[in-house]
Amino acid sequence: MNEAEIIQEVLDGNPDKYTALVERYFKGLIIHCERIVGDRDDAEDIAQEAFIKAYEQLNSFDAKRARFSTWVYKIATNKAIDHLRKNKRKLNVEDVELLAESTMPLFLEEEEREAVRQAVLELVPPEYRHIIAAYYWQGKSYQQIAKEMDKPVNTIGTWMRRAKLQLKEKLV
Amino acid sequence: MKNATIEQILIASAPVGGDHDHPFVQKVMGSIRQERAFNQVLRESGATEKPSFITKLRHLPKLALIALAILTTLVLTGTAYAAYRLWLSPQARTGSYQENDNRKAAVIDLENCKNYGDQVTFELKRGSTLKPEEIDKVVQARCELDAIASWAGSTWKTELPASVQYSPSALTVQDISPDTISLIEEGRDQRTFALNHETIFIQSGQPATKRDIKKGDALLTVVRYHYADENGGAPTSSELLALVKVELSAHYYSWRVQNQIAERAACIGNTQETCTHGSGVDVFPRDEAMTLPYPRPTGETYEIQGEIVALEGKLFKLKGSSGKLYTVQTTEDVIGTFNENYAEAYGGLTIEIGDMLVVRYAQDPEADHQAVRSGEVLAVQLVTEITDKNNNLKKY
Numbered sequence: 382m383n384e385a386e387i388i389q390e391v392l393d394g395n396p397d398k399y400t401a402l403v404e405r406y407f408k409g410l411i412i413h414c415e416r417i418v419g420d421r422d423d424a425e426d427i428a429q430e431a432f433i434k435a436y437e438q439l440n441s442f443d444a445k446r447a448r449f450s451t452w453v454y455k456i457a458t459n460k461a462i463d464h465l466r467k468n469k470r471k472l473n474v475e476d477v478e479l480l481a482e483s484t485m486p487l488f489l490e491e492e493e494r495e496a497v498r499q500a501v502l503e504l505v506p507p508e509y510r511h512i513i514a515a516y517y518w519q520g521k522s523y524q525q526i527a528k529e530m531d532k533p534v535n536t537i538g539t540w541m542r543r544a545k546l547q548l549k550e551k552l553v
Numbered sequence: 554m555k556n557a558t559i560e561q562i563l564i565a566s567a568p569v570g571g572d573h574d575h576p577f578v579q580k581v582m583g584s585i586r587q588e589r590a591f592n593q594v595l596r597e598s599g600a601t602e603k604p605s606f607i608t609k610l611r612h613l614p615k616l617a618l619i620a621l622a623i624l625t626t627l628v629l630t631g632t633a634y635a636a637y638r639l640w641l642s643p644q645a646r647t648g649s650y651q652e653n654d655n656r657k658a659a660v661i662d663l664e665n666c667k668n669y670g671d672q673v674t675f676e677l678k679r680g681s682t683l684k685p686e687e688i689d690k691v692v693q694a695r696c697e698l699d700a701i702a703s704w705a706g707s708t709w710k711t712e713l714p715a716s717v718q719y720s721p722s723a724l725t726v727q728d729i730s731p732d733t734i735s736l737i738e739e740g741r742d743q744r745t746f747a748l749n750h751e752t753i754f755i756q757s758g759q760p761a762t763k764r765d766i767k768k769g770d771a772l773l774t775v776v777r778y779h780y781a782d783e784n785g786g787a788p789t790s791s792e793l794l795a796l797v798k799v800e801l802s803a804h805y806y807s808w809r810v811q812n813q814i815a816e817r818a819a820c821i822g823n824t825q826e827t828c829t830h831g832s833g834v835d836v837f838p839r840d841e842a843m844t845l846p847y848p849r850p851t852g853e854t855y856e857i858q859g860e861i862v863a864l865e866g867k868l869f870k871l872k873g874s875s876g877k878l879y880t881v882q883t884t885e886d887v888i889g890t891f892n893e894n895y896a897e898a899y900g901g902l903t904i905e906i907g908d909m910l911v912v913r914y915a916q917d918p919e920a921d922h923q924a925v926r927s928g929e930v931l932a933v934q935l936v937t938e939i940t941d942k943n944n945n946l947k948k949y
Contacts, residue, residue: 396585396586396589397582399582399585400573400578400582401570403577403578403581403582404569404570404571404572404573404575404578405569405570407572407575407577407578407581408564408567408572409564409565409567411577412560412564416560425577428577429577429580429581429584432581433581433584433585433588436585437588483558483560483561484558484560484561484564485561486561486564486565487557487561487562487564487565488565489562489565489566493566494565494566497562497563497565497566498566501563501566513563517560517563517564517566517567518563518566518567518568520572520575520577545559545560545563548559548562548563549559552559552562553557553558553559553562
């Protein structure tokens with residue numbers, strides 16, 4: 382079922398179908414918000430609010446003109462900026478928008494996705510594979526991963542940077 | 554992939570689907586289902602707009618109104634119900650204190666309390682454990698209980714074999730988990746209710762979420778009970794429809810505390826006198842042995858409450874709150890009959906000089922209202938104090 386069909390089903394009175402859209406984008410959206418506000422819990426709250434607002438305004442969304450993900454990410458970005466303002470954090474909107482841009486949704490062909498998965502499988506040491514999958518693909522926070530691996534959160538951060546460097550060399 | 558960041562690439566490569574049990578997904582969908590359920594209730598019950606806001610709008614020029622409407626829509630889009638309340642939160646504040654018949658009383662200014670006017674006087678009954686400064690809280694709790702009962706009654710109609718009941722007093726949260734909530738009422742056993750996506754949470758007449766509820770909060774419950782058939786009997790199952798977080802401590806909503814205050818208001822017809830509106834025991838009429846006089850008294854209804862200062866068979870005299878004396882003539886010796894036949898049923902509660910009675914009677918507006926004739930008496934009641942099923946009744 383494509384996005385337009387899911388949205389039409391929700392609008393036809395089947396709200397549970399919205400789960401498919403949340404499932405599809407929540408991990409990326411939380412990371413996107415976390416990049417902006419710098420806190421995982423706040424990021425989850427903002428992402429949740431964005432999904433709810435998108436649901437409430439779904440009848441005004443035109444699937445022919447935009448992708449659902451782009452729309453929900455924009456809602457979340459605005460909410461994250463509002464959150465920073467409310468918390469009186471020094472804010473350069475241009476910097477924030479640039480930051481937000483680095484995690485905006487991207488669309489890959491299946492063969493490109495497969496290549497990424499393969500590159501992750503080839504990461505060494507194996508802990509790098511685990512943390513990349515846990516954070517980007519399973520929706521876990523650094524704190525959760527650290528607890529599961531019985532390592533300090535800082536170590537997870539360091540491994541994550543190194544893992545991404547390895548991947549960058551292979552993929553970008 | 555050249556122009557993409559590594560984060561974008563990784564996010565875009567995430568496997569799709571299979572996450573419907575993820576706590577985040579559950580949380581989002583739970584909120585959406587709750588909001589749908591709340592909106593359903595909003596449609597069925599008819600929301601109340603805050604009148605002060607609307608009153609202010611009426612005085613604005615038309616263009617300003619349009620601009621404000623657009624702004625409001627932009628701000629509130631998505632949570633349109635936020636501008637509405639299922640009921641307006643009652644407020645009670647003490648304006649002054651009084652002392653009537655050696656009882657502490659408070660004159661209370663009220664807002665949004667439908668069953669009372671803008672101002673009301675309540676006094677503490679004898680033996681009350683409350684302080685006069687707490688009377689306004691008890692009154693506010695009573696107004697809130699009335700507002701919630703009225704809302705719940707109009708939202709969920711009883712359709713046999715199911716009935717919808719709201720808790721008559723507040724319960725305190727003992728424990729809350731994702732699926733259940735345990736509540737306890739003063740002096741009663743703990744009760745545990747199942748929570749689901751359709752359970753509605755309300756606070757101050759507006760939507761709330763489970764996150765707004767914590768241990769120690771005071772809640773009212775709205776529960777639908779299902780019965781095997783329309784004849785009732787023990788319920789076969791029940792479902793929690795709504796949890797309403799109330800403003801004050803559960804203590805003030807309890808039956809025991811609500812029973813410790815009595816309203817003192819102008820007596821019907823005799824507005825220069827005050828009567829307490831609380832509990833009492835019927836003295837006349839009681840049963841077929843003491844029926845209303847025939848023909849039934851006609852005219853306007855009057856009421857007097859006073860201390861018995863004289864008692865002689867079919868005649869007694871009451872001293873009203875203003876100090877005026879009221880002479881009451883009855884067709885029979887109603888007090889003697891009560892003392893002889895009924896006092897024992899109330900633990901030997903005989904009526905004597907010094908006790909407080911309420912008399913309701915019908916008279917022509919031009920008549921002397923301090924002289925009540927035998928054919929005019931509608932009812933006589935002995936005014937009582939805090940009632941408790943575990944203790945004998947006490948006279949006022």
